[in-house]
Amino acid sequence: MTDYSAFTPYLEWLDSQQDAMVEDLIRVANINSGSYHTEGVNRVAEAFAELAAGLGGEVSWHEMPAQEVISNQGQKEHKPLGRALQISKRPEAPVRVLLCGHLDTVFPKDSGFQQVRWLDDKTLNGPGVADLKGGLILMLRALQAFENSPFADQIGWDILFNPDEEIGSPGSSTLFPALAAQNHVGLLYEPAYADGNLAGERKGSGNFSVVVRGRAAHAGREHHLGRNAIRALADFTSALDDLNGQRQGVTINPGFVQGGGPVNIVPELAIMKFNIRLERPEDEAWCLEHIQHLQNDINSRDGLSLEVHGGFGRKPKVLSPANQRLASLIRECGENLGLALEFKPTGGCCDGNNFAACGLPNIDTLGIVGGKIHSHEEYCLVDSLSERAKLTALILFRLATDTDRDWLKRS
Numbered sequence: 001m002t003d004y005s006a007f008t009p010y011l012e013w014l015d016s017q018q019d020a021m022v023e024d025l026i027r028v029a030n031i032n033s034g035s036y037h038t039e040g041v042n043r044v045a046e047a048f049a050e051l052a053a054g055l056g057g058e059v060s061w062h063e064m065p066a067q068e069v070i071s072n073q074g075q076k077e078h079k080p081l082g083r084a085l086q087i088s089k090r091p092e093a094p095v096r097v098l099l100c101g102h103l104d105t106v107f108p109k110d111s112g113f114q115q116v117r118w119l120d121d122k123t124l125n126g127p128g129v130a131d132l133k134g135g136l137i138l139m140l141r142a143l144q145a146f147e148n149s150p151f152a153d154q155i156g157w158d159i160l161f162n163p164d165e166e167i168g169s170p171g172s173s174t175l176f177p178a179l180a181a182q183n184h185v186g187l188l189y190e191p192a193y194a195d196g197n198l199a200g201e202r203k204g205s206g207n208f209s210v211v212v213r214g215r216a217a218h219a220g221r222e223h224h225l226g227r228n229a230i231r232a233l234a235d236f237t238s239a240l241d242d243l244n245g246q247r248q249g250v251t252i253n254p255g256f257v258q259g260g261g262p263v264n265i266v267p268e269l270a271i272m273k274f275n276i277r278l279e280r281p282e283d284e285a286w287c288l289e290h291i292q293h294l295q296n297d298i299n300s301r302d303g304l305s306l307e308v309h310g311g312f313g314r315k316p317k318v319l320s321p322a323n324q325r326l327a328s329l330i331r332e333c334g335e336n337l338g339l340a341l342e343f344k345p346t347g348g349c350c351d352g353n354n355f356a357a358c359g360l361p362n363i364d365t366l367g368i369v370g371g372k373i374h375s376h377e378e379y380c381l382v383d384s385l386s387e388r389a390k391l392t393a394l395i396l397f398r399l400a401t402d403t404d405r406d407w408l409k410r411s
């Protein structure tokens with residue numbers, strides 16, 4: 001049995017930090033950091049670099065490659081991304097922990113949702129207060145409490161603040177394999193559920209764009225010479241949607257369509273975007289095979305071509321034995337704080353998927369308690385700042401003092 005009394009002074013210090021955490025959260029949430037607002041993302045990164053200065057880690061900045069996207073005109077475009085910030089300490093420590101959270105939000109520079117306000121004296125409404133700036137604030141305080149303790153020499157850590165999670169981490173995921181390899185466990189700061197519980201298994205996800213090109217012709221004079229891109233795309237989309245229900249846990253959602261122009265012209269261009277969610281890694285091959293088959297069908301038609309771009313950016317998160325061990329350690333830490341934490345499966349994805357796929361056991365909802373994320377009603381229950389900071393601090397204390405470390409060995 002762990003004697004938690006040695007940790008008490010550091011947990012009490014976190015209680016004393018509650019008001020300061022709220023103040024810091026309001027400041028960073030009032031800076032817009034929509035994923036493509038790179039200047040705002042970089043400003044938020046700099047604010048966090050300042051907040052982390054007392055930790056004494058080594059700071060490195062990573063430039064991200066631009067994201068390749070398919071425009072609504074069917075062209076490849078490159079969108080610049082903000083910088084990732086990494087802070088690292090004690091690379092040689094016996095236990096190494098990755099702490100990770102994203103700087104970006106889903107609210108663009110010109111969003112109508114820009115400022116934080118109080119809904120009542122316990123509830124803050126604002127862009128990113130839950131997803132995920134509140135989590136970053138409490139993570140840094142928890143780490144400070146740990147660094148103030150005599151147990152600190154047992155754990156080395158990397159913090160990754162990444163700029164592009166809300167668009168699938170196209171740039172920052174290139175950093176993940178090395179970070180996964182040099183750490184034993186990952187703690188990620190997506191918000192907990194509104195009832196305080198945490199996420200366990202997660203579905204995998206892929207985003208795809210389809211560009212169909214046909215041939216334009218006058219709809220009255222030479223209709224027979226045209227090749228209708230909209231018709232071909234409609235056939236493809238119907239057949240794709242018919243795959244729903246054919247394989248356990250796989251869902252396909254055509255979610256965007258655009259094409260054509262004046263109705264007296266046979267349309268030569270049509271574009272569709274779709275998302276796939278799946279439960280098992282082997283489902284990916286099943287999906288890709290079917291997509292290929294549907295694509296071949298269109299490409300075999302005279303005068304028509306169909307390109308598919310994109311892929312599976314998030315692997316399904318399956319809880320490995322080491323990941324289950326980490327979850328039970330976290331459940332025990334919760335019990336010590338009077339929290340009955342449950343781990344619930346979800347169809348949503350985050351960087352926890354990618355880190356699990358890189359072999360890093362991780363729990364990814366250690367941020368604040370809140371809800372209605374990705375909407376203008378996003379909120380954070382502010383008391384959870386100190387509550388969840390204490391949870392993270394306890395996790396670190398346990399990882400530093402538990403004598404059984406066999407489960408931390410990489411398979």
Ligand SMILES: [Zn+2]
Pocket residue numbers: 102131132165190191350
């Ligand atoms: Zn998030």
